[in-house]
Amino acid sequence: MTFVPTDGKRKRVFIRTYGCQMNVYDSDRMADVLRPLGYALSDSPEQADLVVLNTCHIREKASEKVYSELGRLRDVKAERRREGSDLTIAVAGCVAQAEGEEIAKRQPAVDIVVGPQAYHRLPQLLAEAERRGAIRRAGKRLPGAGVLDTEFPPESKFDHLPAPGGVRAGSAFLSIQEGCDKFCTFCVVPYTRGAEYSRPAESILQEARALVAAGAVELTLLGQNVNAYHGEAPSGSAGGSTWSLGRLVRALAEIDGLARIRYTTSHPRDMDDDLIAAHGEVVQLMPYLHLPVQSGSDRILEAMNRGHGRDLFRRLVDRLRERRPDLALSSDFIVGFPGESDADFDATMQLIDDVGFAAAFSFKYSRRPGTPGAALPDQIPESVKTARLAALQALLARQQRDFNAAKVGATVPVLFAEPGRKPGQVLGKSPWLQSVYVEGPASLIGSIASVRLTEAHAVSLAGEIVPPLEAAA
Numbered sequence: 259m260t261f262v263p264t265d266g267k268r269k270r271v272f273i274r275t276y277g278c279q280m281n282v283y284d285s286d287r288m289a290d291v292l293r294p295l296g297y298a299l300s301d302s303p304e305q306a307d308l309v310v311l312n313t314c315h316i317r318e319k320a321s322e323k324v325y326s327e328l329g330r331l332r333d334v335k336a337e338r339r340r341e342g343s344d345l346t347i348a349v350a351g352c353v354a355q356a357e358g359e360e361i362a363k364r365q366p367a368v369d370i371v372v373g374p375q376a377y378h379r380l381p382q383l384l385a386e387a388e389r390r391g392a393i394r395r396a397g398k399r400l401p402g403a404g405v406l407d408t409e410f411p412p413e414s415k416f417d418h419l420p421a422p423g424g425v426r427a428g429s430a431f432l433s434i435q436e437g438c439d440k441f442c443t444f445c446v447v448p449y450t451r452g453a454e455y456s457r458p459a460e461s462i463l464q465e466a467r468a469l470v471a472a473g474a475v476e477l478t479l480l481g482q483n484v485n486a487y488h489g490e491a492p493s494g495s496a497g498g499s500t501w502s503l504g505r506l507v508r509a510l511a512e513i514d515g516l517a518r519i520r521y522t523t524s525h526p527r528d529m530d531d532d533l534i535a536a537h538g539e540v541v542q543l544m545p546y547l548h549l550p551v552q553s554g555s556d557r558i559l560e561a562m563n564r565g566h567g568r569d570l571f572r573r574l575v576d577r578l579r580e581r582r583p584d585l586a587l588s589s590d591f592i593v594g595f596p597g598e599s600d601a602d603f604d605a606t607m608q609l610i611d612d613v614g615f616a617a618a619f620s621f622k623y624s625r626r627p628g629t630p631g632a633a634l635p636d637q638i639p640e641s642v643k644t645a646r647l648a649a650l651q652a653l654l655a656r657q658q659r660d661f662n663a664a665k666v667g668a669t670v671p672v673l674f675a676e677p678g679r680k681p682g683q684v685l686g687k688s689p690w691l692q693s694v695y696v697e698g699p700a701s702l703i704g705s706i707a708s709v710r711l712t713e714a715h716a717v718s719l720a721g722e723i724v725p726p727l728e729a730a731a
């Protein structure tokens with residue numbers, strides 16, 4: 259689609275994304291919102307008229323990165339103004355939501371602060387920022403402190419976003435659910451992303467069809483609590499007024515040309531029977547599940563307000579593997595939650611040993627202001643957290659290596675995503691989300707080919723296309 263910028267000028271936007279896949283999705287959608295205003299994507303802040311930092315607030319380190327980046331952008335902006343032009347700086351995402359006022363105070367160079375539920379209003383916010391710029395240039399006093407939009411608006415942003423833009427290398431994210439009502443005691447998400455919301459199934463199916471028509475062969479359904487999904491059923495569909503995730507997955511699997519379906523991030527409490535059954539029945543649903551457990555100690559799980567114990571998690575894994583024996587699991591772990599004893603930590607190590615994970619994300623507990631965990635007594639010393647994280651990551655790395663090694667010799671479908679590190683290589687993903695590289699042409703990118711896995715490394719596998727490309731031609 260060609261666009262006609264309202265003022266006839268082509269502008270550039272640089273979007274930097276921090277954090278989770280929801281943010282990656284939101285960044286793409288912000289680009290979609292900005293495109294009709296004349297903004298093309300830029301690779302660097304130096305060449306941009308507008309910079310958007312799409313931020314993450316989940317751990318302290320993630321938020322601090324934002325402030326140091328803003329310091330650098332302030333200098334770029336000052337330089338621009340000396341040259342008689344300008345740079346507009348917008349902070350989006352969860353730091354914007356949580357610390358909007360503070361950002362404006364700490365870094366006055368910021369023009370726009372917009373929360374994750376309000377970015378469909380970027381055009382209005384930019385117009386407002388432009389108006390403020392004109393007032394400033396005229397040497398008059400600016401009213402208030404910048405342009406701030408961190409309300410949770412009564413309307414859903416999904417009803418106000420344009421059709422999604424391009425699909426990268428055959429794969430696309432599709433946000434189906436947002437927010438969270440679970441209130442784990444360590445987590446800021448219920449405060450930054452707001453209450454649980456599920457998009458109506460029909461609008462998801464429409465977006466999915468558009469993405470497949472634009473070249474997607476894989477869709478990853480996103481949500482902070484994606485398997486809590488309970489969206490309005492399409493009108494006329496049998497079986498109740500809402501659809502669960504299992505029902506939605508089955509409907510998506512009917513889209514011609516869609517070869518792979520994934521979803522993330524799920525909660526153990528929301529794995530219902532139908533979704534578990536879908537893992538055994540829907541061939542497009544990939545045999546890989548990210549199911550965060552956080553800890554293997556019942557005492558800590560209780561203090562985290564996770565709403566389940568170790569045994570429920572173990573039973574879930576057993577039931578899933580009964581349906582889909584080759585299912586690979588990944589998870590999230592937090593070490594050093596307040597009150598975590600050596601015995602609690604050992605229970606986590608034991609759970610990891612018992613279950614076996616193909617991949618994992620693990621973190622030291624980070625004390626987040628405003629969450630109940632931050633006020634708990636018995637915060638764990640940094641040195642203890644460091645030692646526990648190292649032990650846990652060593653175990654998980656061993657499991658990942660073993661998982662990869664066990665696949666050597668198998669022939670598997672790989673969806674190619676990008677050029678490999680060395681010239682002549684292409685890199686893709688196996689059904690179990692392993693990185694696989696082969697010798698092959700860049701034309702493979704965006705398509706699925708059969709690969710025989712020949713060699714396993716710590717976090718990737720080498721393979722060769724079968725049958726050889728010449729023979730296939």
Ligand code: 5AD
Nearest residue numbers: 444445550590591621622623624626
């Ligand atoms: N400290 C450390 N890790 C956290 N996570 C969420 N909040 C915190 C915190 N305060 C981790 C959890 C979650 C993942 C997205 O980030 O493991 O599943």
Ligand code: SF4
Nearest residue numbers: 438440441442445447
């Ligand atoms: Fe955060 Fe817990 Fe909700 Fe996940 S389930 S987003 S960890 S509050």
